[in-house]
Amino acid sequence: MVMTYIQMPKDSNSESKSTENCSEKNSAGDLFSRFRDESRGAVLILLAIFLVPMMVFIGLAMELALTEDIRVKLQNTSDSASLASADLEQVLEPEDVVNDFFAKAGLADNLRNVTVVNTATERTVSVESDAFVPALLTRLAGRTGWDVPVVGAATESRRDLEIAVALDNSGSMSWAPGSTSGPAANPSRMDLLIPAAEAFVDAVQPKPGQPGTTTISLIPFATQVSVGEDLLNNFTVSAEHSTSHCVTFNSTADYTTTAVPTNTLLNRTAHHDPSSTGWDLNTYNTVCPTDSARRDIVAWSEDPEVLKARIRAMQPYGYTSIEMAAKWGAAMLDPSLRPVLSALSGTPGYEHLSGPAGRGMPYDFNNPDALKYLIVMSDGANTQNFDIRPPYREGNSPLFRLPGTNNYSYYRNRSGTGRDFYRVSGDYWSFTPGNGAVQMTWPEVWADMPVDRFVDSILSEADTSRSANGHYNRIVRTRTGTWKNNRTSAICQAAKDNDVIVFTIGMDTYGQGDATLADCASSPAYFYDVNGLDIEEAFASIARQINKLRLTQ
Incomplete structure (x- = not known):
């Protein structure tokens, strides 16, 4: 088979279009290439523009971090x-302490100046130092480095302390630690309290040569203070008697203020x-104690030996009156008693108070x-206290006594019978109290016999219109738990x-009185609920806190 190839004639229009398409493609490629080349140049230019500032900012951040670290x-x-050198208990020279700190930190070359200012009660130390941080990348912005000046300062002052310590001397303090009832034991709670309180007095004293003073008022308490x-002679007090020296605060308002007025009766x-129940007074049952060497307030003392001697002399007897102890304790801290301290310091035997008085305490x-x-320390709840009601506090009583004997006669108007004198010893009514019998004042009656004996053996026999309890309650005002707790809360507040x-x-x-004592404290952490031997640690802990707060920096 013979294949014949026939060549078709070329289309001039198609060739022309193809050539045009190629030309367009080449033109677009050239344009992109030129844009690409030009964009690269622009980016390089932009990078060149922003790179230096970026490096400066990065360097700035690095240098600031380094500077802050230094x-x-x-x-x-x-x-x-500065804190260590300002310490008032520091035995080294403040400058030496500062130099040592900087040397150990490898910064001895950075210390520039140490300034020490001492006064009677405080020390202030100022420390000046500096450093120079060389610039790194910020040199591009013309900066050579960074100065780092630093100043540190500390002041430690030793403040004066005014402390009032109220210690429970009630009868239950004779019981054994851990016991909820008597009888007396050896060692007793009081035996544990005494050394703990003595150690506290020593612990809060300023160290020799250090500034600051410690003034302590000691308030032993039981039924009364x-x-x-x-x-008491520096107050205005009623004068029914001068046998003992207690005050009864009857008004609720008395417990809403720490002050005890000096010009108000x-x-x-x-x-x-x-x-x-006997005919003679029992010293341990007398509401206001007369054994001044054991029970009187020690006011504003700076002598730890005087305070410790009174603590060692304490003996437990009587009921518990926390509100009275807190009242007198708060009063000893109140500036309204400044004139009392000043006057007392001028009394013979109280010259030692001239220091606190001179400082305006x-x-x-x-x-x-x-x-x-x-x-305020107690081993239990508020119990009770007593006082004679106003009609029986002063003036003549209806009781007569033959001097030097126990022959008493009680006068009561018996509506014209004429026999108005009840002869106690013979249990009969007479026209007279007896030859030579002398009318007694009410204070003389109470100094002569217990109220119970007067009521049971005399008044109830002479006046049968009331029971013995009825007569007793007409004469004696008794304050008990709730009344006393409310006033404890008020005076503490x-x-x-x-x-x-x-x-x-x-x-x-054992839960008795805990709520009252906890409420009285400044915070729950300031109430110590302890058993027996822990009393020493309680006082030691309080002393540590006082000494810590005494120093301010």
Whole structure:
């Protein structure tokens, strides 16, 4: 088979279109190439424009971080050095302490200046240091480096302390630790309290040569608080008797203020034994104690030996009146008693108070250079206290006595019978009290016999219109738990409102009185609920906190 190839004629239009398409493709490629080349150049230009600032900013961040690291190290060293050198108990020279801190931190070359200012009560140390951090990448911006000046300063001041310590001397303090009832034991709670309180007195004293003072008022308490004759003489007090020296605060308002007014008449507690059944007064049942060497307040003392001697002399007897102890404790911290301290310091035998008086103590409550503390320790709840009601406190009584004997006659108007004198010893009514019989005043009656004996053996026999209890309650006002607890809360709150820091200790309370003592404290952490031997640690802990707060930096 013969194949014949036929060549078709070329289409001039097709060839022309093909040529045009190729030309267009070549033109587009050239344009893209040119754009690509030009874009690369632009990016390089942009990179060149932004690179230097970026490097500067990165360098700035790095240098600032390095500078801050060095500043923190300098600041920490300066602060630590100034704090340590400002310590008033520091035995080395402040400059030497600062130099040592910087040397150990490898910054000796960075220390520039140490300034020390000492006053009577404080020390201030200022430390100046600096460093120079060379520039790295920020040199591109023309910076040579960074100056790092640092100043550290510390002041430690030793503030004066005013402390009032109220210690329970009630009868239950004679019981054994861990016991909820008597009888007396050896060692007793009091035996454990005494060394703990003595150690506390020593612990809060300023160290020799150091600034700051510690003034302590000691308030032993039981049924009442014996203010003491010399201290009470600086108040305006009723004068029914002068046998003992207690005050009865009857008004609720008395417990809403820490002050005890010096120009307002105070009610002297009647000297009486409310509960003994014999004819003679029992010293341990007398409401206001007369053994001043054991029970009187020790006011504003700076002598730890005087305070410790009174603590060692304490003996347990009587009931528990926390509200009275807190009232007098708060009063010893109140600036309204400044004139009392001043006057007492001029009394023979009290010349040692010239120091506190000369400093203007008690200080104002807002004095930044002083701290005030009230410490109340008890082994149980408020129980009861007693006083004679006004009709039986003063003036002549209906009782007559033949001097030097126990022959008594009681007068009662028996409606015209004429026989108005009841002769106690013979149990009969007479026209007269007896030859030579002398009418007794009410204070003389209560100084002569217990109220119980007077009621049971005399009044109830002469006046049968009432029971013995009825007669007793007409004569004696008895305050018990709830009344006393409310007033404890009020006086503690008054102290706290005046920025007095209140610590309380419950020793072997077994829940009795815990709520009252906890409420009295400045915070739950300031109430110590302890058993037996723990009383020493409670006082030690309080002393540590006081000493820590005494120093301010």
